[in-house]
Amino acid sequence: MRSKLREESLYSLLFLTPAIALVLVFVYFAIAWNVYISFTDWKGLIPSYRFVGLENYRTLFHDPVFWTSFRNNIILIILFVPGSLFIGLLLAVLLDRKIKFENGFRTIYTLPFALSFVVTATLWAWMYDPSDGVLNTLFSMLHLDFLKSNWITDPHVALYAVILALIWQFSGYTMVIYLAGLRSISTEQYEAAIIDGATPLQLYRYVIIPQLKKPTLSAFVVLMVFSLKAFDFIWVLTSGGPGTSTFILAVEMYKETFAKTKFAYGASIATILLLLSFAIVLPYLYWSYRGEKE
Amino acid sequence: MAEVRLINVWKRFGDVIAVKDMNLEVRDGEFMILLGPSGCGKTTTLRMIAGLEEPTKGQIYIGDKLVADPEKGVFIPPKDRDIAMVFQSYALYPHMTVYDNIAFPLKLRKVPKQEIDRRVREVAEMLGLTELLNRKPRELSGGQRQRVALGRAIVRKPKVFLMDEPLSNLDAKLRVKMRAELKKLQRQLGVTTIYVTHDQVEAMTMGDRIAVINQGVLQQVGTPDEVYDKPANTFVAGFIGTPPMNFMDATITEDGFADFGEFKLKLLPDQFEALEDGGYIGREVIFGIRPEDIYDAMFAQVKIPGENMVRAIVEIIENLGSEKIVHLRVGRITFLGSFRAESKVKENQEVDVVFDMRKIHTFDKKTGKTIF
Amino acid sequence: MRAGRLILYVVLIFLAFVYLLPLWSAITTSLKTGKQVTMTTPIQLVLPPYFGAYKTAFSELRKPILNSLLFTTFATIFSVMIGSITGYALSKLLKGSTSKKLLMFITLGIFLPYQSILIPLLRIITKLGLYNTIPGMILTHTAYGVPITTLLFTNYYHEVPDELIEAAKVDGASPLKIYTSVVFPISIPAFVVTAIYQFTNIWNDYLFGVVLTRGEEAMPATVKLANLKGSFVANWNIQMAGALIVAIPTLFIMIVLGKYLIRGYTSGAVKG
Ligand SMILES: Nc1ncnc2c1ncn2[C@@H]1O[C@H](COP(=O)(O)OP(=O)(O)O)[C@@H](O)[C@H]1O
Ligand SMILES: [Mg+2]
Numbered sequence A: 001m002r003s004k005l006r007e008e009s010l011y012s013l014l015f016l017t018p019a020i021a022l023v024l025v026f027v028y029f030a031i032a033w034n035v036y037i038s039f040t041d042w043k044g045l046i047p048s049y050r051f052v053g054l055e056n057y058r059t060l061f062h063d064p065v066f067w068t069s070f071r072n073n074i075i076l077i078i079l080f081v082p083g084s085l086f087i088g089l090l091l092a093v094l095l096d097r098k099i100k101f102e103n104g105f106r107t108i109y110t111l112p113f114a115l116s117f118v119v120t121a122t123l124w125a126w127m128y129d130p131s132d133g134v135l136n137t138l139f140s141m142l143h144l145d146f147l148k149s150n151w152i153t154d155p156h157v158a159l160y161a162v163i164l165a166l167i168w169q170f171s172g173y174t175m176v177i178y179l180a181g182l183r184s185i186s187t188e189q190y191e192a193a194i195i196d197g198a199t200p201l202q203l204y205r206y207v208i209i210p211q212l213k214k215p216t217l218s219a220f221v222v223l224m225v226f227s228l229k230a231f232d233f234i235w236v237l238t239s240g241g242p243g244t245s246t247f248i249l250a251v252e253m254y255k256e257t258f259a260k261t262k263f264a265y266g267a268s269i270a271t272i273l274l275l276l277s278f279a280i281v282l283p284y285l286y287w288s289y290r291g292e293k294e
Numbered sequence B: 001m002a003e004v005r006l007i008n009v010w011k012r013f014g015d016v017i018a019v020k021d022m023n024l025e026v027r028d029g030e031f032m033i034l035l036g037p038s039g040c041g042k043t044t045t046l047r048m049i050a051g052l053e054e055p056t057k058g059q060i061y062i063g064d065k066l067v068a069d070p071e072k073g074v075f076i077p078p079k080d081r082d083i084a085m086v087f088q089s090y091a092l093y094p095h096m097t098v099y100d101n102i103a104f105p106l107k108l109r110k111v112p113k114q115e116i117d118r119r120v121r122e123v124a125e126m127l128g129l130t131e132l133l134n135r136k137p138r139e140l141s142g143g144q145r146q147r148v149a150l151g152r153a154i155v156r157k158p159k160v161f162l163m164d165e166p167l168s169n170l171d172a173k174l175r176v177k178m179r180a181e182l183k184k185l186q187r188q189l190g191v192t193t194i195y196v197t198h199d200q201v202e203a204m205t206m207g208d209r210i211a212v213i214n215q216g217v218l219q220q221v222g223t224p225d226e227v228y229d230k231p232a233n234t235f236v237a238g239f240i241g242t243p244p245m246n247f248m249d250a251t252i253t254e255d256g257f258a259d260f261g262e263f264k265l266k267l268l269p270d271q272f273e274a275l276e277d278g279g280y281i282g283r284e285v286i287f288g289i290r291p292e293d294i295y296d297a298m299f300a301q302v303k304i305p306g307e308n309m310v311r312a313i314v315e316i317i318e319n320l321g322s323e324k325i326v327h328l329r330v331g332r333i334t335f336l337g338s339f340r341a342e343s344k345v346k347e348n349q350e351v352d353v354v355f356d357m358r359k360i361h362t363f364d365k366k367t368g369k370t371i372f
Numbered sequence C: 001m002r003a004g005r006l007i008l009y010v011v012l013i014f015l016a017f018v019y020l021l022p023l024w025s026a027i028t029t030s031l032k033t034g035k036q037v038t039m040t041t042p043i044q045l046v047l048p049p050y051f052g053a054y055k056t057a058f059s060e061l062r063k064p065i066l067n068s069l070l071f072t073t074f075a076t077i078f079s080v081m082i083g084s085i086t087g088y089a090l091s092k093l094l095k096g097s098t099s100k101k102l103l104m105f106i107t108l109g110i111f112l113p114y115q116s117i118l119i120p121l122l123r124i125i126t127k128l129g130l131y132n133t134i135p136g137m138i139l140t141h142t143a144y145g146v147p148i149t150t151l152l153f154t155n156y157y158h159e160v161p162d163e164l165i166e167a168a169k170v171d172g173a174s175p176l177k178i179y180t181s182v183v184f185p186i187s188i189p190a191f192v193v194t195a196i197y198q199f200t201n202i203w204n205d206y207l208f209g210v211v212l213t214r215g216e217e218a219m220p221a222t223v224k225l226a227n228l229k230g231s232f233v234a235n236w237n238i239q240m241a242g243a244l245i246v247a248i249p250t251l252f253i254m255i256v257l258g259k260y261l262i263r264g265y266t267s268g269a270v271k272g
Helices: A004-038 A055-059 A064-095 A102-114 A115-128 A134-141 A158-183 A186-198 A200-229 A234-236 A249-259 A263-293 B042-050 B097-110 B111-129 B142-156 B172-187 B198-206 B224-229 B232-240 B269-277 C002-030 C034-039 C051-093 C096-111 C113-127 C133-160 C162-169 C175-186 C188-204 C207-212 C222-233 C236-266
Strands: B002-013 B016-026 B030-036 B058-061 B064-068 B083-086 B162-163 B192-197 B209-214 B218-220 B246-252 B257-259 B264-265 B284-289 B294-296 B309-319 B323-330 B331-340 B350-357 B361-364
Touching: A004 A263, A004 C051, A004 C113, A004 C133, A055 A263, A064 A102, A064 A158, A064 A200, A064 A249, A064 C002, A102 A158, A102 C002, A102 C236, A115 A134, A115 A158, A115 A234, A115 C002, A115 C188, A115 C222, A115 C236, A134 C002, A158 A234, A158 C236, A186 A200, A186 B097, A186 C222, A200 A249, A200 A263, A200 C096, A234 A249, A234 B198, A234 C162, A234 C222, A249 A263, A249 C113, A249 C188, A263 C096, A263 C113, B002 B042, B002 B172, B016 B042, B016 B218, B030 B042, B030 B198, B042 B058, B042 B083, B042 B162, B042 B192, B064 B224, B083 B142, B097 B111, B097 B142, B111 B142, B142 B172, B142 B246, B162 C002, B172 B198, B192 B198, B198 B224, B209 B224, B209 B232, B218 B224, B218 B232, B232 B284, B232 B361, B246 B331, B294 B331, B323 B350, C002 C051, C002 C236, C034 C236, C051 C133, C051 C175, C051 C222, C051 C236, C096 C133, C113 C133, C113 C207, C133 C188, C162 C175, C188 C222, C188 C236, C207 C222, C222 C236
Parallel strands: B030 B192, B030 B209, B083 B162, B162 B192
Antiparallel strands: B002 B016, B002 B058, B058 B064, B209 B218, B246 B257, B246 B284, B257 B264, B284 B361, B294 B350, B309 B323, B309 B350, B323 B331
16 A cells, blocks of 8 residues: 555656646746746847846836836726627627627627737728728728728827727637536526516526626636737737827737847836736636635 | 416427327416426426426416417517426526526516615525525535525515425435425415426425326326225326336136236225216226335235235335335236335235225326326 | 527528638638739639639648658658557546646646747757758747647546456456556547647747748748748738638638547647
8 A cells, every 4th residue: 555655746846846846847947937037138139147136127117118018907997808808708798699600709709709809900900900900891881981990000090990909809718618518507597587577688687697797707708818828919010000009018028128139128117917827817826716616 | 476377388309209298287376297207398398487498389387477379469478478497507797797597587677776686685585595605506406505596586576486406406305305495485485386396206395286298198187195095097096106006917706806817815805986976896996005105014014904915025125114015926026116125025925915896096008197 | 499400590691701701812812823812802713713813822832731741641640649648647646736747847838828939939949950941940849839639638537437447457467568558558538639630730830930040941831821920921812812821721620620620629628
């Protein structure tokens, strides 16, 4: 028995080593290193590790571009997260009504989410092209000229255009999450509510949607974290422009680090991003860990 | 309060005929049981009454009101039928407290808050839920959940209660207890109740009347005594009672015997007359007798004319303590007897068994219908 | 009631058009000559189709696509294998709080904003001599794939009854033997889901590719596609053709194997 147990722990060690080693180096060690870099004066291609304390953070907090990025990030979160949740829920509720070709519709709505952000950014560059682009041409055709816009070349519109496209890409994902949530609610719940006298609207309002807390929360966390690290799509579509109108923290970090080679400065933005996302994720992980125990 | 009537009701799901030409009348205030094996169409019948399914054909009345008739295009949705339903899994709303669960149907009907509160508390009192009103369903035991589900049905004071195997998720002991409670509650409220179950013990103990269904077809409606003592056909006879009735093929001889090949039993005069009237003389019928009507000759309580005793081999004995279920064989014919505990039978030994001829049943071989 | 259903279908079909519009206009545009692009609306399909744009885009993307196929395949295999054995160990060999803590430790990486490790990652890969190489891409994607594959497999193995493993144990099989002869065969569905999920994720990545590669030796297709935007400004037909070429593998997966991909999303998954 004893030797059997020892054998088991030996094997678990063997099985766990690759994952733990990779995560240790590429996640935890890398995080620590990045934080350390943010306390140095590394600028230019040659690493330099001279310790400068909080200097980079001080500069950062006095940098208007940082605050612009921060503000844009907040706008992104405020519109993109509830927008994706709401439209995903709507799609899920519509699809959860014994629809013919449900799989077909589901595939169509989820298709955008399976694409690379580089691909979707390329598609949306064409959608938003002010002169010949898809949207403006379409609105002309439909005599909806008031909807025409300069889209991503208009600094007042660009950020919202980006958000709209991201909702297009993510609502299929939230739909799928909600659909799974809806499917886990037994049909008897629906029937009981109908017998209790609920109209379809009341059914969703009082019985179904309150039971979707869990999928909502997990999708919420995914969307929040994405809003913080969103880079590919914006970088390819607008590169943060026009001006700094679509700068968010992840874009600024990339630009400072790799375009201007201000590595230590970039590392400090990255650290802020990390703190922000852990502020969201850790309570969630704690909550779901506790939830499992119940 | 109201009666419920189904007139020539059919329900088809694609190729499956779930309910076939059902005619059923449930009287006002009656406790009616729908009984049958799994898949026979009980739930479908109940759901058509509830309005969760539309019949393919036929009419359903609740009280005087026609609630479903596809030919006339009549279909009253569940919420306007004034019925309440208790589901097998209870279907309690997991995010609401017990109080809110019970109050929900009233809230939807815009009953004033004070009135809701009064009625919820009244129902909670009746069901012993007062202490639990602030709990969530997951913090309740199976029996408590069951009561909340009942409470949610009662609080509305509906015309009809519909219950789909409401006790099947409870453990055996609790089930017996709830059986009695439910029955008492129904008497007290006097509300017409239609109760679905596949458990014949439940049906026998609770129902005012039982509707036995098989493969979508109503077989018999009657009081528990009626379906037990006068089953309409072999299905009802075999489905009700444990251990089940013995069926054996017998030829009716001209001199008044049921001839099983290996042995014969003398029929009572009026039985023979009935068979003669039906033209069964010289033909084969299905002969049925319940195990408890077969006795160990040493303990037989009936007067024994010599003809109804048979020597059989004991194959297996299942000792239940209060009685012994004995697997008996005569030649190729096997049957069960339910003997008193004192019986001294032993496996692989012979025993004289007595058939209580007053309790036998005969059925038409082709149709399975009862002859007497 | 019937009218309600009709409206429902109308809404669903309208939404389907909206969701497909960017793809549809990409397809039509990719099949036009430069002149046709300006002369016709993007919604219009011009016949006969012109394949010149695809030819140009493909000649640009050929090598990067091969790169992407290569490292995506290997990184998928490695991250899925590691995820599977880790998930097995965490759900069946270890029990209780140790296993839960380790799972937390590993899966925290799922929510990592990669910006916060990007500079050290570049240093590590450069120091290992793997900058701008396929192995460098494989290593990176394997490492950052492990948290999610571990989570997916752990969740899957939690559903596998312990009795199955205990039965093999009673028969005298070692944990390794149990893995190869019991656990592995029954987790084929999890392998399918996780592999498809990983393949899409890695194929779609841009950030690691743009930071860890320079020339065409190891450059992923996504990075090259982004570069096409600069070299073919306003050549919308070529850009759209390029985008669709890069999209083909994931479009194929979504349309043909969408069921599995969606299962990946719903069992606690996230996009890069
Ligand atoms: N929604 C449905 N679609 C197709 N077949 C169904 C549906 N509901 C019930 N059935 C079929 O109808 C028959 C009767 O089912 P049901 O009424 O649930 O039986 P019971 O409740 O007596 O077990 C079964 O053969 C079942 O498979
Ligand atoms: Mg049923």
